[in-house]
Amino acid sequence: xxxxxxxxxxxxxxALSTGERVEISDDAGHSWSGTVVPxxxxxxxxxxxxxxxxxxxxxxxxxxxxxxxxxxxxxxVAAAAPRSPPPAAHAxxxxxxxxxxxxxxxxSRVDYETGGVRPVKDEREVLEFxxxxxxxxxxxxxxxxxxxxxxxxxxxxxxxxxxxVATFGAGARGVVVAHGTDTLGFTGAxxxxxxxxxxxxxxxxxxxxxxxxxxxxxxxxxxxxxxVAHDRRIGEVVVVMHQGPSDDRFAIHRGTWVRKxxxxxxxxxRSRNGPPxxxxxxxxxxxxxxxxxxxVGPARFDGPIDxxxxxxxxxxxxxxxxxxxxxxxCRGIVLAGTGLGHVGVDHVPWIRAATxxxxxxxxxxxxxxxxxxxYVYATGRELLRAGVLYLGDLLPETAYAKMVWALGxxxxxxxxxxxxxxxxxxxxxxxxxxxxxx
Amino acid sequence: xxxxxxxxxxxxxxALSTGERVEISDDAGHSWSGTVVPxxxxxxxxxxxxxxxxxxxxxxxxxxxxxxxxxxxxxxVAAAAPRSPPPAAHAxxxxxxxxxxxxxxxxSRVDYETGGVRPVKDEREVLEFxxxxxxxxxxxxxxxxxxxxxxxxxxxxxxxxxxxVATFGAGARGVVVAHGTDTLGFTGAxxxxxxxxxxxxxxxxxxxxxxxxxxxxxxxxxxxxxxVAHDRRIGEVVVVMHQGPSDDRFAIHRGTWVRKxxxxxxxxxRSRNGPPxxxxxxxxxxxxxxxxxxxVGPARFDGPIDxxxxxxxxxxxxxxxxxxxxxxxCRGIVLAGTGLGHVGVDHVPWIRAATxxxxxxxxxxxxxxxxxxxYVYATGRELLRAGVLYLGDLLPETAYAKMVWALGxxxxxxxxxxxxxxxxxxxxxxxxxxxxxx
Numbered sequence: 001x002x003x004x005x006x007x008x009x010x011x012x013x014x015a016l017s018t019g020e021r022v023e024i025s026d027d028a029g030h031s032w033s034g035t036v037v038p039x040x041x042x043x044x045x046x047x048x049x050x051x052x053x054x055x056x057x058x059x060x061x062x063x064x065x066x067x068x069x070x071x072x073x074x075x076x077v078a079a080a081a082p083r084s085p086p087p088a089a090h091a092x093x094x095x096x097x098x099x100x101x102x103x104x105x106x107x108s109r110v111d112y113e114t115g116g117v118r119p120v121k122d123e124r125e126v127l128e129f130x131x132x133x134x135x136x137x138x139x140x141x142x143x144x145x146x147x148x149x150x151x152x153x154x155x156x157x158x159x160x161x162x163x164x165v166a167t168f169g170a171g172a173r174g175v176v177v178a179h180g181t182d183t184l185g186f187t188g189a190x191x192x193x194x195x196x197x198x199x200x201x202x203x204x205x206x207x208x209x210x211x212x213x214x215x216x217x218x219x220x221x222x223x224x225x226x227x228v229a230h231d232r233r234i235g236e237v238v239v240v241m242h243q244g245p246s247d248d249r250f251a252i253h254r255g256t257w258v259r260k261x262x263x264x265x266x267x268x269x270r271s272r273n274g275p276p277x278x279x280x281x282x283x284x285x286x287x288x289x290x291x292x293x294x295x296v297g298p299a300r301f302d303g304p305i306d307x308x309x310x311x312x313x314x315x316x317x318x319x320x321x322x323x324x325x326x327x328x329x330c331r332g333i334v335l336a337g338t339g340l341g342h343v344g345v346d347h348v349p350w351i352r353a354a355t356x357x358x359x360x361x362x363x364x365x366x367x368x369x370x371x372x373x374x375y376v377y378a379t380g381r382e383l384l385r386a387g388v389l390y391l392g393d394l395l396p397e398t399a400y401a402k403m404v405w406a407l408g409x410x411x412x413x414x415x416x417x418x419x420x421x422x423x424x425x426x427x428x429x430x431x432x433x434x435x436x437x438x
Numbered sequence: 439x440x441x442x443x444x445x446x447x448x449x450x451x452x453a454l455s456t457g458e459r460v461e462i463s464d465d466a467g468h469s470w471s472g473t474v475v476p477x478x479x480x481x482x483x484x485x486x487x488x489x490x491x492x493x494x495x496x497x498x499x500x501x502x503x504x505x506x507x508x509x510x511x512x513x514x515v516a517a518a519a520p521r522s523p524p525p526a527a528h529a530x531x532x533x534x535x536x537x538x539x540x541x542x543x544x545x546s547r548v549d550y551e552t553g554g555v556r557p558v559k560d561e562r563e564v565l566e567f568x569x570x571x572x573x574x575x576x577x578x579x580x581x582x583x584x585x586x587x588x589x590x591x592x593x594x595x596x597x598x599x600x601x602x603v604a605t606f607g608a609g610a611r612g613v614v615v616a617h618g619t620d621t622l623g624f625t626g627a628x629x630x631x632x633x634x635x636x637x638x639x640x641x642x643x644x645x646x647x648x649x650x651x652x653x654x655x656x657x658x659x660x661x662x663x664x665x666v667a668h669d670r671r672i673g674e675v676v677v678v679m680h681q682g683p684s685d686d687r688f689a690i691h692r693g694t695w696v697r698k699x700x701x702x703x704x705x706x707x708r709s710r711n712g713p714p715x716x717x718x719x720x721x722x723x724x725x726x727x728x729x730x731x732x733x734v735g736p737a738r739f740d741g742p743i744d745x746x747x748x749x750x751x752x753x754x755x756x757x758x759x760x761x762x763x764x765x766x767x768c769r770g771i772v773l774a775g776t777g778l779g780h781v782g783v784d785h786v787p788w789i790r791a792a793t794x795x796x797x798x799x800x801x802x803x804x805x806x807x808x809x810x811x812x813y814v815y816a817t818g819r820e821l822l823r824a825g826v827l828y829l830g831d832l833l834p835e836t837a838y839a840k841m842v843w844a845l846g847x848x849x850x851x852x853x854x855x856x857x858x859x860x861x862x863x864x865x866x867x868x869x870x871x872x873x874x875x876x
Contacts, residue, residue, distance in 0.1 A: 148817060150780040154755045182776035183754050210814075263778050263808030310760065313751040313774070315838060316621050317592045322748065326764045336751070338620035340701050342588040370701030376648075379586060400753060 010062045013048050018128060021071040024048070024060055032060050033071065037128065051219070096138040097229045098172040099222075100163060102145040102152070102179050130219050136230050139176075142167060149180025149187070149206075154307040154404045157187060161194035161301050164202055168299035174200040174229030178222065181206035181260055181268065184239065188255030189398040192237040192425035193405035194305070199297035201234035204255065206241065208266045217242050217266045224250035224280040231285045235294030236425065242266040243279060251276040252285070256398045256427035259368065272369050273393045273429045292426060306331060306407035311400040313366055314343045324350040332360040332403040332416065335388070336396035341365055341372030342379045348386050355387030358413045362389045362403060362420055364396040389417050392428050402427070448500045451486050456566060459509040462486070462498055470498050471509065475566065489657070534576035535667045536610040537660075538601060540583040540590070540617050568657050574668050577614075580605060587618025587625070587644075592745040592842045595625060599632035599739050602640055606737035612638040612667030616660065619644035619698055619706065622677065626693030627839035630675040630863035632743070637735035639672035642693065644679065646704045655680050655704045662688035662718040669723045673732030674863065680704040681717060689714040690723070694836045694865035697806065710807050711831045711867045730864060744769060744845035749838040751804055752781045762788040770798040770841040770854065773826070774834040779803055779810030780817045786824050793825030796851045800827045800841060800858055802834040827855050830866050840865065 016022065016036045025031040034050035047059040133139050144163050145156065164175050179187055184206050191202060205225035207218035225240040237255035244267050253271045262268035271277075278287035309332040312323060323343075327333045333354065337343050341363040343351075355361055363383065365372050372390045374380035384390065391399050399420075406419040454460065454474045463469040472488035485497040571577050582601050583594065602613050617625055622644050629640060643663035645656035663678040675693035682705050691709045700706035709715075716725035747770040750761060761781075765771045771792065775781050779801040781789075793799055801821065803810050810828045812818035822828065829837050837858075844857040 148780070148783075148815060150752070150754075150776050150817060151782050151784070152754050153782075156754075182780055186754050260777065260805050261807060263803045263805045263810060265808065268805065268808070307755050309755070311751070311753045311756075313749070314588070315749045315835065316588075316590050316594075316624050317745050317747070317838075317842070318749075322764060322766075325766070326760060328760075328763070338588050339698065342586070342620055344589050344591075345586075346589070365701045367698050367701045367706065369699060370703065370706070372701060377586060379588060397753065400755075404755070 008064045009066050009068055010046050010064070013062055013068060016048075019131070022050070022068050023071055024050075024062070024066055024068045026063065026066050035131075095173050095230075096140055096171070097174040097176060097226060098140050098142050098167040098170075099133070099226075100142045100144050100160070100167065100175060100177045102156075102160065102177065103147040103149065130222055132219075133222060133226050136226060137173075139226065140172070147180075149183040152180075152183055152187065154190065154305055157190035157194060157401070157404075158301075158303060158305050160187065161191055161303070164191070164195060165299045165301045168199055168297060172200070174231070174234075175202045176222070176225045176229045177202065177204045178225075179204050179206050181208055181241075185259045185269070185395075186397050186401055188237060188239045188253075188258055189395070189401035189427075190404065192255040192427065193402055194302055195237060196300040196302040197295050197297055198235040198237075198292075198299050199294050201229050201231055201294075202237045202255075203229045204237070204239045208242075208264060208268055215266065220247065221250065223283075227280050227283055228252055228285055233287060233293060234291050236292040238277060238291075239269060240280065241269040243276070248282055250280040252278040252280065252287070254426060256425055257395070259395055259397065272395055302405070304408040305404050307404055308332070309334065309400060309403045309407060311336065311396060313396070314338060314347075316344075318344070318347075320344075320347050320350045323347060324354075327354060327359070330359060331413075332362070332407050334362050334364060334396060334400045334403050336364050336366040337372070338366060340370075340376055340380060341374060341383070341388075341390055342377065343383070345379050345382060348382050351383065351388060352386035355413075360389070360403070360407070360413045360416045360420070361387060362391050362399055364391055364394055364399045366396065368395060369393070389420055391420060394427060398427055446502045447504050447506060448484050448502070451500055451506060454486075457569070460488070460506050461509055462488075462500070462504055462506045464501065464504050473569075533611050534578055534609070535612040535614060535664060536578050536580050536605040536608075537571070537664075538580045538582050538598070538605065538613060538615045540594075540598065540615065541585040541587065568660055570657075571660060571664050574664060575611075577664065578610070585618075587621040590618075590621055590625065592628065592743055592839075595628035595632060595839070595842075596739075596741060596743050598625065599629055599741070602629070602633060603737045603739045606637055606735060610638070612669070612672075613640045614660070614663045614667045615640065615642045616663075617642050617644050619646055619679075623697045623707070623833075624835050624839055626675060626677045626691075626696055627833070627836040627865075628842065630693040630865065631840055631843035632740055633675060634738040634740040635733050635735055636673040636675075636730075636737050637732050639667050639669055639732075640675045640693075641667045642675070642677045646680075646702060646706055653704065658685065659688065661721075665718050665721055666690055666723055671725060671731060672729050674730040676715060676729075677707060678718065679707040681714070686720055688718040690716040690718065690725070692727075692864060694863055695833070697833055697835065710833055740843070742846040743842050745842055746770070747772065747838060747841045747845055749774065749834060751834070752776060752785075754782075756782070756785075758782075758785050758788045761785060762792075765792060765797070768797060769851075770800070770845050772800050772802060772834060772838045772841050774802050774804040775810070776804060778808075778814055778818060779812060779821070779826075779828055780815065781821070783817050783820060786820050789821065789826060790824035793851075798827065798841070798845070798851045798854045798858070799825060800829050800837055802829055802832055802837045804834065806833060807831070827858055829858060832865060836865055 020036045023033040037049050037051045046062045049059050167175050188204050203225045205221050209216045228240050239253040239258045240250050243249045243251035253276045257271045258269050260268050261270045277289045277291050308330050310330045311334045313336040351361055363372050371393045374384040374390045406416045410416050458474045461471040475487045475489045484500045487497050605613050626642050641663045643659050647654045666678050677691040677696045678688050681687045681689035691714045695709045696707050698706050699708045715727045715729050746768050748768045749772045751774040801810050809831045812822040812828045844854045848854050
């Protein structure tokens with residue numbers, strides 16, 4: 001131990017290089033062991049950025065009386081063994097996965113000037129922050145966007161899907177997409193429809209907490225996502241995020257079933273209408289539901305898309321005029337109705353007028369779970385007669401992504417409707433009549 | 439037992455009067471014991487409508503070989519003892535509660551011609567169906583509407599609130615509002631803001647299954663709601679519905695915290711951002727959270743309202759033009775943004791233009807749980823500078839109802855904003871910074 005409190009330890013610590021390992025102690029018996037990672041743009045506030053053995057990054061504010069010692073690279077600190085040792089199957093030469101970056105918290109750093117979070121400037125920052133990602137095989141970084149996810153639009157889904165196809169074409173075994181969490185559920189659904197004949201997993205992953213925070217989930221989520229991307233049993237689009245309060249359990253959600261259900265919790269992502277497909281625990285991928293297996297490929301972009309669609313949530317007081325104005329210029333409208341799929345009965349005329357002009361109008365429930373069902377109440381029957389398509393238990397967001405996909409495939413509303421009803425990516429759970437449910 | 443299978447038992451059963459008690463048996467050893475309740479408009483399909491001892495209503499299709507016996511009124515069938523015996527405190531003369539009916543499943547019957555459900559024609563049908571409601575004291579039926587809840591508009595919230603005030607003025611100890619479940623959460627929030635100085639509970643209740651179904655929850659929900667309406671500790675607006683899969687456990691939700699989270703489950707209603715206020719179990723009301731106590735009164739309608747408000751859910755692909763068009767003519771707009779409260783950054787200009795014209799724009803999260811927080815990401819800070827009000831952990835639906843209430847109270851957007859931020863009905867949970875949450 002460096003044991004000279006009169007000397008300011010910060011002068012030595014700030015000179016450490018990225019990748020060096022240190023243990024820092026204070027007088028109260030607290031200590032931090034970890035690897036030095038690149039520092040932020042903090043100007044002189046004495047913070048050393050460390051990746052702890054737990055996988056979390058933490059900023060330690062160095063007081064003059066702190067002590068430190070270098071950890072020789074041959075010394076294994078407790079719990080420093082990689083949680084996911086590379087399985088033999090992954091060690092074959094040429095096996096690599098791609099990490100597509102799009103921006104968002106998972107690739108963000110705190111901007112200490114504004115106090116907010118900004119996207120990383122250099123995509124290489126990602127691997128510098130998360131060097132252990134390559135424990136299971138090589139990871140190639142493929143920058144696609146550098147944007148907050150609330151700024152992505154359906155056209156970006158197309159770009160991303162085509163990039164995934166190209167990446168598989170270049171030999172990737174699996175693809176991880178690092179994505180802002182705000183609209184990650186939308187993109188998960190969109191890619192599920194826009195990608196076909198997948199030879200491996202496409203794993204969307206995000207972070208709810210930025211990497212400067214002790215509770216950051218970026219590193220651990222990414223590691224779990226990479227574990228899933230190496231899995232040879234999966235040929236579909238999934239979302240991997242923290243499950244429950246645990247630090248080392250991650251859920252594997254089907255891309256069409258998942259929704260962000262909390263603004264800040266690490267386990268904000270939840271499968272709706274059923275359990276997740278599986279879990280990652282201590283680096284082991286456990287599948288509990290049937291998943292779509294990989295095919296020989298080649299992966300295929302199932303476009304084009306047509307973004308002349310909208311998603312409208314009903315509420316008491318929404319007038320037919322306002323709703324019709326909202327829907328102007330759309331070839332497809334997804335309604336998030338109440339309960340079993342209702343809107344005020346005074347909306348029937350504009351909806352009928354729209355469907356008679358060839359606009360495709362589909363119904364989902366703003367409850368977010370359970371089926372829509374037009375036969376139980378008078379309103380449902382009227383909407384059905386007005387040409388509304390009742391889309392089972394699809395999430396409103398999934399139905400909207402599917403609409404954008406389906407509209408791109410035909411100019412005939414009947415064909416679009418057939419595409420909407422047909423299961424394309426495992427998006428429908430077993431269909432059941434809402435009237436018979438327990 | 440009537441033991442003559444050659445004789446068609448249906449001729450005798452159809453002649454029974456409402457209120458008579460019978461036990462019906464088939465050859466397979468099944469039997470049904472209960473009270474005869476009014477029959478539906480089924481034309482000759484041999485269905486006897488029974489209220490079982492469990493509280494559920496069931497339609498029994500009578501086969502010619504069924505047998506039956508009348509149960510003398512002095513015979514107590516197993517489990518027929520009232521689950522909520524009238525407490526002494528409820529027995530005082532003049533103690534009564536009001537049951538306001540508005541339509542919806544809880545006051546609906548199956549229309550066998552169309553196969554769907556129609557509202558009851560005669561409001562007295564409710565008490566005929568649920569005679570045990572008066573076990574704890576007199577119940578007066580007050581018809582207000584007869585409409586499906588998706589057809590209610592903010593003006594109906596006003597009518598309902600004024601009726602509640604008048605009912606307390608006439609001496610009611612508590613008020614139950616039977617309401618369709620589709621928009622029950624909206625109405626619960628609206629009444630929470632529109633009612634003040636309550637001398638007793640206002641209990642909204644609905645049914646997820648119509649009374650003709652064996653799993654109907656109308657009778658048991660209503661009984662639990664009446665139990666809560668008799669409670670002398672509650673002076674606020676609550677929602678009482680089934681809790682979990684149990685038949686005799688009911689949650690008491692605060693009107694501003696509750697949302698319908700499943701299209702068909704009986705326990706579809708869930709409190710967000712915290713547990714329910716309490717429960718009803720075996721007729722006993724257990725409060726687990728602090729509730730607003732009753733005041734001497736008189737109850738007061740805290741109007742007027744201004745319904746020139748809208749609720750807009752953001753999604754990728756929503757253009758600023760479409761959003762601005764939607765918001766036309768509104769004095770207040772509630773956004774259900776992504777994550778911590780975001781929309782695409784290209785929406786900032788129309789939002790700024792709106793707030794500069796005096797339109798009140800408020801932000802909530804479409805995640806439905808967790809706080810909104812403008813300081814974490816650049817988009818939030820830009821929206822804040824554009825004048826957007828970040829409303830903590832209010833549900834989008836609650837924020838919209840509060841907007842309609844607040845707009846009615848001032849033409850000054852600053853005053854409206856102050857009203858939105860101020861806790862009015864316990865609608866904010868303890869405010870915390872999203873960045874510090876666990």
